Amino acid sequence: xxxxxxxxxxxxxxxxxPRILHAADTPGVTATEIKIGNIMPYSGPASAYGAIGKLQxxxxxxxxxxxGIAGRKIxxxxxxxxxxxxxxxxxxxxxxxxxxxxxxFNTLGxxxxxxxxxxxxxxxxxxxxLATGADKWGDxxxxxxxxxxxxxxxxxxxxxxxxxxEQKPDAKLALLYQNDDFGKDYVLGVRxxxxxxxxxxxxTASYEVTDATIDSQVVSxxxxxxxxxxxxxxxxxxxxxxxxxxxxxxxxxFFMTNVSISVGAVMQPAGPEKGVGVIxxxxxxxxxDPTWKDDPGMTEWRNFMNxxxxxxxxxxxxxxxxYGVSKTLMQVLRQCGNDFSRENFMKQVTNLRNVEIPTLxxxxxxxTSPTNYHPIRQMQLQRWTGSTWERxxxxxxxxxx
Amino acid sequence: MSASKGLPVAAARGAEQVxxxxxxxxxxxxxxxxALAPAFLVEGYRLFQLTxxxxxxxxxxxxxxxTGYNGQISLxxxxxxxxxxxxxxxxxxxxxxxxxxxxxxxxxxxxxLGYGIGFPALRLGSLYLALTTFSLAVAVPQILxxxxxxDWTGGVQGLFIFKPDPPFGLPLSNDQWMYIFTVxxxxxLFILSWNxxxxxxxxxLLAIRDQPVAAEAMGMxxxxxxxxxxxxxxxITGIAGALSAIAVEFVSPDSFSVILSITLFVGxxxxxxxxxxxxxFGGLFVVFVxxxxxxxxxxxxxxxxxxxxxxxxxxxxxxxxGFLRRLVVPLLRRRRSAQxxxxxxx
Numbered sequence: 136x137x138x139x140x141x142x143x144x145x146x147x148x149x150x151x152x153p154r155i156l157h158a159a160d161t162p163g164v165t166a167t168e169i170k171i172g173n174i175m176p177y178s179g180p181a182s183a184y185g186a187i188g189k190l191q192x193x194x195x196x197x198x199x200x201x202x203g204i205a206g207r208k209i210x211x212x213x214x215x216x217x218x219x220x221x222x223x224x225x226x227x228x229x230x231x232x233x234x235x236x237x238x239x240f241n242t243l244g245x246x247x248x249x250x251x252x253x254x255x256x257x258x259x260x261x262x263x264x265l266a267t268g269a270d271k272w273g274d275x276x277x278x279x280x281x282x283x284x285x286x287x288x289x290x291x292x293x294x295x296x297x298x299x300x301e302q303k304p305d306a307k308l309a310l311l312y313q314n315d316d317f318g319k320d321y322v323l324g325v326r327x328x329x330x331x332x333x334x335x336x337x338x339t340a341s342y343e344v345t346d347a348t349i350d351s352q353v354v355s356x357x358x359x360x361x362x363x364x365x366x367x368x369x370x371x372x373x374x375x376x377x378x379x380x381x382x383x384x385x386x387x388x389f390f391m392t393n394v395s396i397s398v399g400a401v402m403q404p405a406g407p408e409k410g411v412g413v414i415x416x417x418x419x420x421x422x423x424d425p426t427w428k429d430d431p432g433m434t435e436w437r438n439f440m441n442x443x444x445x446x447x448x449x450x451x452x453x454x455x456x457x458y459g460v461s462k463t464l465m466q467v468l469r470q471c472g473n474d475f476s477r478e479n480f481m482k483q484v485t486n487l488r489n490v491e492i493p494t495l496x497x498x499x500x501x502x503t504s505p506t507n508y509h510p511i512r513q514m515q516l517q518r519w520t521g522s523t524w525e526r527x528x529x530x531x532x533x534x535x536x
Numbered sequence: 537m538s539a540s541k542g543l544p545v546a547a548a549r550g551a552e553q554v555x556x557x558x559x560x561x562x563x564x565x566x567x568x569x570x571a572l573a574p575a576f577l578v579e580g581y582r583l584f585q586l587t588x589x590x591x592x593x594x595x596x597x598x599x600x601x602x603t604g605y606n607g608q609i610s611l612x613x614x615x616x617x618x619x620x621x622x623x624x625x626x627x628x629x630x631x632x633x634x635x636x637x638x639x640x641x642x643x644x645x646x647x648x649l650g651y652g653i654g655f656p657a658l659r660l661g662s663l664y665l666a667l668t669t670f671s672l673a674v675a676v677p678q679i680l681x682x683x684x685x686x687d688w689t690g691g692v693q694g695l696f697i698f699k700p701d702p703p704f705g706l707p708l709s710n711d712q713w714m715y716i717f718t719v720x721x722x723x724x725l726f727i728l729s730w731n732x733x734x735x736x737x738x739x740x741l742l743a744i745r746d747q748p749v750a751a752e753a754m755g756m757x758x759x760x761x762x763x764x765x766x767x768x769x770x771x772i773t774g775i776a777g778a779l780s781a782i783a784v785e786f787v788s789p790d791s792f793s794v795i796l797s798i799t800l801f802v803g804x805x806x807x808x809x810x811x812x813x814x815x816x817f818g819g820l821f822v823v824f825v826x827x828x829x830x831x832x833x834x835x836x837x838x839x840x841x842x843x844x845x846x847x848x849x850x851x852x853x854x855x856x857x858g859f860l861r862r863l864v865v866p867l868l869r870r871r872r873s874a875q876x877x878x879x880x881x882x
């Protein structure tokens with residue numbers, strides 16, 4: 136009997152204790168520490184993105200060496216989910232329930248973040264600056280504790296459409312997209328700008344990731360007489376499209392998603408000469424672009440890399456990305472003052488005003504509000520010259536929706 | 537002479553069997569209580585991990601029946617797991633079927649699918665069968681994304697479902713109830729499998745694995761047994777999949793990549809091929825060892841996992857179950873011979 140009673144008492148104690156201890160203050164925040172959780176694919180098919188997490192581990196270590204924030208050290212805890220949604224759920228619960236982190240920051244991937252979306256919002260844990268380009272993280276009504284960072288595919292499509300209307304007010308737009316979340320964001324973005332005119336101005340065609348080629352879609356879009364083409368396709372299909380459009384002698388104003396602008400994976404296979412004039416967009420500075428040789432922002436980044444990660448390959452874009460998003464988090468933490476409660480943190484996340492980040496293109500600023508959960512909604516266009524991407528024109532902003 | 541010597545031994549064996557029989561329910565009850573204990577000892581995240589481990593153990597049990605006991609290598613059991621998960625998720629999300637009622641449906645769907653896959657399996661030798669089932673594992677995530685099914689499967693977005701509340705107003709958290717429910721379902725299936733594999737059919741499966749020609753010569757219907765084994769195996773893995781959907785509260789095509797099938801296979805080999813108890817260990821292994829590997833190195837968790845796996849197979853070549861057998865069997869044998877001696881002396 137004694138056994139049973141002490142067992143019951145013990146289990147009651149373990150159930151009750153955490154609640155008593157943490158009733159007043161935020162989990163993960165003490166007088167000397169702020170715990171921040173992160174989940175990355177360090178293993179598995181998307182492990183190349185793990186570079187972001189590696190940079191951030193160094194970044195926050197350096198912040199701590201320089202004194203931390205408001206007298207507190209940042210304890211950045213990052214776990215591997217191998218890009219598998221069930222594992223993401225497990226790791227998110229580990230971070231929130233066991234490690235008791237204050238916030239989740241820059242968790243990577245669209246399916247993986249989808250899996251934990253409801254859980255973190257039920258628990259009211261800030262889930263901020265996600266490393267994914269899906270537009271749904273901007274839905275502040277459905278999930279107010281979740282917010283993205285980079286421009287979404289939808290914002291990108293809005294920007295192309297705005298530019299198109301400016302150049303050719305009577306354009307006929309052919310829209311080719313991949314039939315999934317990613318591709319459909321482009322349809323939404325175009326519709327945001329065109330509104331009622333969508334049906335009369337736009338002809339669409341879609342393809343499945345499983346399709347072998349998209350030649351027939353390209354040909355049928357050409358026969359509609361369109362003079363503008365917008366493509367929301369992954370690299371393999373993007374290369375096919377660039378080649379096919381050129382080969383059938385179609386010369387539209389050609390917009391390509393910035394998911395598929397890798398020189399090695401898209402432009403070279405398509406044939407660099409066939410892609411001349413293709414337009415895409417950017418929001419970050421490219422570490423390999425000589426334009427930024429003496430740029431203060433990129434010099435700051437290069438100094439950081441040289442000093443703290445001397446062995447890292449500086450042509451890897453993830454390091455630039457990871458630095459920029461971490462800088463944004465630091466701005467939020469500074470704005471928090473001495474109140475790092477989850478409520479105040481989220482209030483500051485949605486209260487960023489024209490924040491400049493050293494790795495973003497000149498003129499692009501981070502802006503949020505309680506009704507704007509798209510921190511970066513500006514981009515600059517760039518054109519393929521046959522050997523490189525050349526930026527042109529002003530920074531363009533997506534629509535307010 | 538030999539007859540008179542043999543009789544007491546047989547009698548002793550008989551007595552032991554009777555004794556064993558009366559002990560069996562008690563042993564099962566104790567094991568079940570031990571399995572349920574964590575629900576009251578650990579909290580949230582750990583309990584969720586244990587729930588996943590039990591679910592993986594069940595999925596590995598399904599694989600073990602067809603691969604371990606029947607010798608048909610399957611690298612595609614992740615596909616049955618996915619189909620089970622989606623069956624549960626679709627029923628819960630679109631038709632508001634209660635969670636417990638989705639399990640029999642998932643079982644039927646997966647059994648039918650397994651039966652269908654079992655037919656070509658008859659014509660294919662071991663390695664070719666492995667490749668065929670592997671292609672199934674590769675195909676399923678893409679099929680789940682396919683446009684025609686999108687209204688049902690939610691496409692790449694996946695489907696959200698809700699974790700069930702405990703029934704009858706029991707004072708339990710959702711996590712506790714999910715764990716208890718999972719353990720009860722798993723225990724039932726483990727006991728049924730145990731009975732099946734210790735029976736005439738279980739012996740037939742082993743005979744087909746080891747000596748197919750002899751088995752057929754003895755009048756066993758190879759085709760029937762093999763396809764039905766595939767069906768039972770797919771059914772159990774499918775039920776595990778359905779449980780996983782309910783526990784994780786989310787399904788998406790990316791949740792069921794090829795890696796999942798490999799994970800189940802690893803769990804089976806590590807736990808012990810053709811062992812029921814081993815599958816439990818296999819389930820614990822595939823849930824906890826990747827985390828252990830990650831704690832050791834974030835730079836290359838895959839390498840550490842590989843090293844642990846190789847070390848494991850080197851130290852325990854017959855899996856965890858084989859290791860246990862090596863420990864326990866000599867003890868049992870000694871006890872048996874002691875009993876036989878004492879009954880002889882009587």
